[in-house]
Amino acid sequence: MVNLNELPRRRYTNGPTPLEHLEHLSTQLGGPQIWIKRDDLLGLTQGGNKTRKLEFLIADALAHGADTLVTAGGVQSNHCRLALSAARREGLDCHLVLEEDLGSDGAPVPADAGGNPPKLTGNFLLFDLLGADSTEVHTNGSDLVARANELAAELKTQGKKPYVIPVGGSNVTGALGYVDCAQELLTQFAEVGLDVSSILAPSGSAGMQAGLIAGLHRADSQIPVVGINVSRTQEDQEPKIVNLVDEVASFLELPPVPRERSLGLGDYFGTGYALPTPEMVEAVRLFASTEGILLDPVYTGKAAAGLIDLIRQDRFGDDDNVVFIHSGGVPGLYARAGAFA
CATH class of the missing domain: 3.40.50.1100 (Rossmann fold)
Structure with a gap:
C-alpha cells in the first residue's frame, strides 16, 4: 500500500x-x-475543495520542474481561482482556458469584444485581482482540454515549462x-x-x-x-x-x-x-x-x-x-x- x-x-x-x-x-x-x-x-x-487536490498537483508540477500552470474551467470556476492562487503562492505563471457562462435560461452569456464576460464579478473578478497571466474565454461547449494542451505546447516554444492541470483537478x-x-x-x-x-x-x-x-x-x-x-x-x-x-x-x-x-x-x-x-x-x-x-x-x-x-x-x-x-x-x-x- x-x-x-x-x-x-x-x-x-x-x-x-x-x-x-x-x-x-x-x-x-x-x-x-x-x-x-x-x-x-x-x-x-x-x-x-480544490485546495486539497492542488497540494498534490502543485507538488507534482514542481517535481517536474514546471514554471507555468495551464488549466481550464468555466468563467466562474472555483478550481481555476484556486489553481491561480496556488501559482501566486509558488511564484509560477498561470494561464486559464475558460468557457463562457450560461444564463438562468440556459442560453450562453456572450463575451464582450475583449473576450470578457459582461460582468467582472465572482470568481472572474478574482482571476483579474490575482493577475492571471492570460485568460481565454471560449464559447460554451468548446473542447477546453484540447485548447489547454495546445496552449501548453505554444508556451513550450516560448521556453516555458508548462504543467497542465485537468478540469477540476480531478485525476x-x-x-x-x-x-x-x-x-x-x-x-x-x-x-x-x-x-x-x-x-x-x-x-x-x-x-x-x-x-x-x-x-x-x-x-x-x-x-x-x-x-x-x-x-x-x-x-x-x-x-x-x-x-x-x-x-x-x-x-x-x-x-x-x-x-x-x-x-x-x-x-x-x-x-x-x-x-x-x-x-x-x-x-x-x-x-x-x-x-x-x-x-x-x-x-x-x-x-x-x-x-x-x-x-x-x-x-x-x-x-x-x-x-x-x-x-x-x-x-x-x-x-x-x-x-x-
Missing part, C-alpha cells in the same frame, strides 16, 4: 478543517443529525487530497465519538468523491459516500466515479473497490450545470437562515437540495448522523445573485 506521507505535497491549510454539528438545521428538518465538514475554510484564496494525483481527507474525517469522528451513517458530497468532476471512497476503503471503513450530481444523470456520472475510484485504488495498491460504493444521484442538477433550481435556492436560504453558513449555487446548493429531499423522503433515521461536505465555491454566489431575487 502506498504511503501518502512519502508522496510530494505542498501544504496550504494549517491543520484539519472543522467538523460542525448543524443543530438548528437538524431540528428544522426533523432529523437526522446533520454535520458539516467545512472544506470551504481550506487555505488559498476563499478556500474550497489520480488530485484525488489523493481526498484520500487524505477520508482519514482526517475518520480521526474527527473518533474524537467526538460519532457513528456516521452517510457522507454526502457534491459530485461533478468526481475527484473529491472518488478520493473519499478510495480513502475510506483504504481504512476499511464502510461509511457510504453519496454523491449528489451537479451536472449529469446517474447513468452518466457513476461510470466517471467508478473509473476514477479504480484508478486511485490501483495507484495506492489497494484491493478493488466494490462497484456499489460509487453512487451519484442525478435527480437534483435541474436543467444543467450551474443553472439554478428552486430547490437549490431553498437550500441556500435554509443553511444561511438557520446556521449562518453560505453555500454556493452550483455545487453545495444543489447537493444540499439533495440532502434535504432525501431527509424528506425518510431515507435517514432520526438518530442517524449524516455528514455533508462543504466544498466551497461561495464567490460564485455573487455572480448568480439573480437566482435569489
